[in-house]
Amino acid sequence: MVDSAIITDNSEVLLHFDLKLEDGSAADSTRVHNKPAKLVMGDGSLTPNFESCLRGLKAGDKKTFTLPPDDAFGMPNPDNIHHMERSKFNLDAPAEVGMIIGFTQPGGMEIPGIIRAVAGDSVTVDFNHPLAGETVVFSVEILKVK
Incomplete structure (x- = not known):
């Protein structure tokens, strides 16, 4: 059948x-x-x-x-783009443009962020869906x- x-x-x-x-x-x-x-x-x-x-x-x-x-x-939401201090990233996971890094939220859930820019001590992280x-x-x- x-x-x-x-x-x-x-x-x-x-x-x-x-x-x-x-x-x-x-x-x-x-x-x-x-x-x-x-x-x-x-x-x-x-x-x-x-x-x-x-x-x-x-x-x-x-x-x-x-x-x-x-x-x-x-559509991308500008509120989902955050600027973080470069010191928040460690040597095991240096901030490099294009990288996708998992960030743990206060509730313990992990959310991916895409590194969009690195300038001096500032790292721009985009938490919008990649698509x-x-x-x-x-x-x-x-x-x-x-």
């Missing part, structure tokens, strides 16, 4: 996805290590806009969606729906 379950709220979904920028450069893919993603619709692992792309699909479906920044990872402001091309292959 062919699995014909359709993706709805609370569906368990096994899928491969590719996330690219408009210029075709790869941003993320489950195919790199041939390890499909597993998620439950509504569990927060995907934004509502990404989830809406999946609703109605079933196992065997392949589809590509182009999402503008507001429907993907949003904020980008139009993304989201391609999916649905493997299983429960």
Whole structure:
């Protein structure tokens, strides 16, 4: 019997996805290590806009969606850019432009920050999502729906 379950709220979904920028450069893919993603619709692992792309699909479906920044990872927020003292960085993790460093928040949760600039004793850290402001091309292959 062919699995014909359709993706709805609370569906368990096994899928491969590719996330690219408009210029075709790869941003993320489950195919790199041939390890499909597993998620439950509504569990927060995907934004509502990404989830809406999946609703109605079933196992065997392949589809590509182009999402503008507001429907993907949003626009960069200037309030998420912080200037820190260079002394906050140690020799094991020196601040270099382009590096992504994990910063521990007061509650213990870790958030990634991208080093955007290093000038004198000041380091500019961007806590926006790395794909904020980008139009993304989201391609999916649905493997299983429960």
